[in-house]
Amino acid sequence: MKIVQCTPGTTLKGNGTGGSRSTVGAGSVCHLAAHKLIDEGKALAALALQVEPSQVTYAKGEFKSDAAGRSIKLGELAKEKTVSFMASGRFESTYPNGCHIAEVEVDADTGATEVKSYYAVDDIGEVINHAVVEGQLHGGVLQGAGQVFGEQVVYDPQTGQSLTASFMDYYMPRAGLIRQIHGEEHATPSKISPLGVKGVGESGCTASIPVLVAAVTDALRPLGVKQLDMPLTPGRVWRAIRGAGA
Secondary structure, three states: OOOOOOOOOOOOOOOOOOOOOHHHHHHHHHHHHHHHHHHHHHHHHHHHHOOOHHHOEEEOOEEEEOOOOEEEEHHHHHHHOOOOOOOOOOOOOOOOEEEEEEEEEEOOOOOOEEEEEEEEEEEOEOOOOHHHHHHHHHHHHHHHHHHHHOOOOOEOOOOOOEOOOOOOOOOOOOHHHEOOEEEEEOOOOOOOOOOOEOOOOOHHHHHHHHHHHHHHHHHHHHHOOOOOOOOOOHHHHHHHHHHHHO
16 A cells, blocks of 8 residues: 555645644545545455445445345555545544643752652543554643753853763753653544644644643742742752742
8 A cells, every 4th residue: 555645746734733633634645545445445345246236335444235145355456456545634623621630849958859659531532542642642741841951051150162062961851750651532523634633743742741740839838939930950940949938
């Protein structure tokens, strides 16, 4: 099987996979093309099985006719005749949503923050691959945590020279930054996509940034800290605590 992303000979080009559009857009149009393939395949299978197309069913790559008592695989039909289909569709933006909750502990003596637990419940529509969803959620949450707790481009105030020009100096988020990430799916099928899917790629980083900042701010509020600017490095948090105490 070969999938061509646009009509051959045209100058139409896609604009990448940003914005969680891959499954909503490409997945939906592949879904429509697959249904066309099945409908035409039933007609071809009916000829091979010598029955009416209405007497042919399709499941798991195989066309079957109870009336004929026989079946034929899609691959066998393709050997006899190359089947080609084109499908198109216009799919508007989907609106996934969710709720993320973080529990943190801040060491007042050092300013270091530890994320004790992180819970996420996301409505991303119908889920096609649970492992992919879990991986994107974990990666997104850690990406957001990196931005909250350390990622920053630093320049020498005297020379303007970058002090974080390589990953030897730049803060890199790592898996151990949040050890307990609990994710759940609460699916409400999208009415925009034929697959009922919504975007998931940005859910982790979209939610984790405000959630983690709010959690640290709540933890420091009793000490008199009213505002914090990212990144919430131990040094910056420690200075905020000392400043509030003063």
